[in-house]
Amino acid sequence: MRFFPVALERLTEQFARLPGIGGKTAQRLAFHVLSLPEEEAADFASAILEAKKSVHLCPCCMNLTDRELCPICEDDDRDHSVICVVAEPRDVIAMERAREYNGLYHVLHGVISPLNHIGPDDIRIRELLARVGRGQVKEVIMATNPDTEGEATAMYLSRLLRPMELRVTRLAYGIPVGSQLEYADEVTLLRALEGRRDI
Amino acid sequence: MRFFPVALERLTEQFARLPGIGGKTAQRLAFHVLSLPEEEAADFASAILEAKKSVHLCPCCMNLTDRELCPICEDDDRDHSVICVVAEPRDVIAMERAREYNGLYHVLHGVISPLNHIGPDDIRIRELLARVGRGQVKEVIMATNPDTEGEATAMYLSRLLRPMELRVTRLAYGIPVGSQLEYADEVTLLRALEGRRDI
Numbered sequence: 001m002r003f004f005p006v007a008l009e010r011l012t013e014q015f016a017r018l019p020g021i022g023g024k025t026a027q028r029l030a031f032h033v034l035s036l037p038e039e040e041a042a043d044f045a046s047a048i049l050e051a052k053k054s055v056h057l058c059p060c061c062m063n064l065t066d067r068e069l070c071p072i073c074e075d076d077d078r079d080h081s082v083i084c085v086v087a088e089p090r091d092v093i094a095m096e097r098a099r100e101y102n103g104l105y106h107v108l109h110g111v112i113s114p115l116n117h118i119g120p121d122d123i124r125i126r127e128l129l130a131r132v133g134r135g136q137v138k139e140v141i142m143a144t145n146p147d148t149e150g151e152a153t154a155m156y157l158s159r160l161l162r163p164m165e166l167r168v169t170r171l172a173y174g175i176p177v178g179s180q181l182e183y184a185d186e187v188t189l190l191r192a193l194e195g196r197r198d199i
Numbered sequence: 200m201r202f203f204p205v206a207l208e209r210l211t212e213q214f215a216r217l218p219g220i221g222g223k224t225a226q227r228l229a230f231h232v233l234s235l236p237e238e239e240a241a242d243f244a245s246a247i248l249e250a251k252k253s254v255h256l257c258p259c260c261m262n263l264t265d266r267e268l269c270p271i272c273e274d275d276d277r278d279h280s281v282i283c284v285v286a287e288p289r290d291v292i293a294m295e296r297a298r299e300y301n302g303l304y305h306v307l308h309g310v311i312s313p314l315n316h317i318g319p320d321d322i323r324i325r326e327l328l329a330r331v332g333r334g335q336v337k338e339v340i341m342a343t344n345p346d347t348e349g350e351a352t353a354m355y356l357s358r359l360l361r362p363m364e365l366r367v368t369r370l371a372y373g374i375p376v377g378s379q380l381e382y383a384d385e386v387t388l389l390r391a392l393e394g395r396r397d398i
Contacts, residue, residue, distance in 0.1 A: 005265035066204035
């Protein structure tokens with residue numbers, strides 16, 4: 001026997017397809033949407049359609065944008081000879097928050113991950129090579145996550161880029177500022193020691 | 200400086216309004232929706248609108264339905280002289296899963312909770328009294344949650360119902376079947392002892 005209206009079950013299924021949302025949570029979210037005023041539910045639905053319609057990838061850096069070129073690529077005050085390679089759009093925000101970097105970005109939209117069947121052709125590597133191939137670029141900074149897949153992706157890319165006569169660098173590893181030494185893991189400490197600098 | 204397209208931020212805000220969804224999760228969900236094929240995103244949006252349009256409360260038991268009367272209230276094979284009072288629509292499912300109960304339901308849509316400014320008039324108590332007032336009902340079973348607010352609500356209702364010449368009962372408290380005695384809390388054990396039965 002069916003206890004809930006079909007439309008409610010359909011909405012629950014839609015929520016359950018989202019990453020990290022299980023069946024119980026999906027049901028809770030669906031109930032919540034039903035309890036919203038008509039207008040707010042309509043706003044939610046139109047936000048989905050509007051985002052899907054207006055947002056696309058910047059043809060230069062592959063970041064998400066609703067303009068022809070994203071604001072960073074469009075900005076002539078930024079250094080167009082440096083490209084920082086990140087895995088996801090949210091990493092661009094993290095970098096920008098540091099207010100230090102003034103070059104451009106390239107968003108890979110993923111990392112190479114053989115276990116998940118994601119190879120070099122499944123992320124935006126081709127676009128990066130084409131971009132670098134057009135000359136002008138002097139340095140590529142790898143800023144993928146410091147985990148196995150992020151490192152493997154950075155290594156793979158640096159091998160491809162090295163013959164192209166430019167500097168390929170990687171963000172420094174080390175102990176995070178404000179952290180406590182006693183809680184740092186061994187690998188991080190090892191990297192911090194290897195990367196030590198004169199003061 | 201704005202890093203993301205307005206439409207993406209609007210969608211993120213919409214997700215962040217859902218209960219239990221924080222800012223980071225909302226962003227992750229918004230990115231996910233952007234990565235969906237056009238058609239699936241449209242399905243999601245229409246599921247929201249469709250659910251909101253077709254689902255309403257059953258005028259008899261206040262459960263969610265898309266028909267005039269919900270399938271349970273409509274079912275002539277069920278005992279219309281017994282009403283089981285629950286707090287939420289999902290509690291109806293839990294009860295039905297036991298495949299034992301054959302009466303009708305009444306969904307309160309909440310419990311009395313002075314701390315959250317939810318009084319008797321904010322939940323569907325008036326509708327229950329009107330229903331019982333029409334006669335025909337011989338027993339009302341309280342099946343609100345066994346927590347402070349659920350119990351207080353059950354007590355409040357039973358005081359209102361007692362003068363109406365019908366049986367008012369409550370689900371039995373006790374140790375859950377399949378659980379282990381050593382892990383049962385004291386209050387549950389006390390209630391199980393009080394409610395002990397001859398075998």
